[in-house]
């Protein structure tokens with residue numbers, strides 16, 4: 001529970017003017033369910049459920065393509081977290097009394113496609129490939145961070161506090177994944193990838209000589 005939602009809940013309980021006073025996590029009423037904001041919220045949840053499942057499919061390919069053990073492990077951790085995010089989203093759907101349907105998300109399809117093109121355009125076993133795969137994975141993370149941040153805030157506005165807490169937890173995990181990827185890139189992969197270039201330059205020099 002974050003402080004904000006706790007404070008808001010306490011205010012509602014003190015004022016005694018909320019429908020959700022007895023049970024702050026009750027399902028939205030029929031009137032609330034018909035509102036455009038609730039409809040948008042559930043649509044966006046369906047969109048991110050599709051996105052998480054699409055990411056889950058792509059991660060093993062990225063893991064297999066990675067050069068270093070560190071990045072392979074990071075993708076494996078990300079895979080396990082993504083499974084957790086999917087079941088957490090299913091809990092959110094249950095909490096608000098909606099079916100966990102998926103809605104095709106063109107944005108994530110594009111971002112994942114770009115990640116796959118990294119594999120085609122970089123040399124197998126090179127550090128440049130890992131540097132590029134990290135950037136591709138961070139684009140996915142930033143998409144998810146924007147989405148979960150917005151959804152957690154909307155859930156709070158709709159007084160769906162338990163749903164908001166679950167979405168906040170996922171948001172934090174996405175932020176941690178993003179930071180871990182930055183750490184791997186900055187600790188050694190980017191520097192090692194610079195050596196890839198130098199080796200290529202040497203190769204070019206050698207070819208030039210002949």
Ligand SMILES: [Fe+2]
Nearest residue numbers: 052082085144
């Ligand atoms: Fe996720």
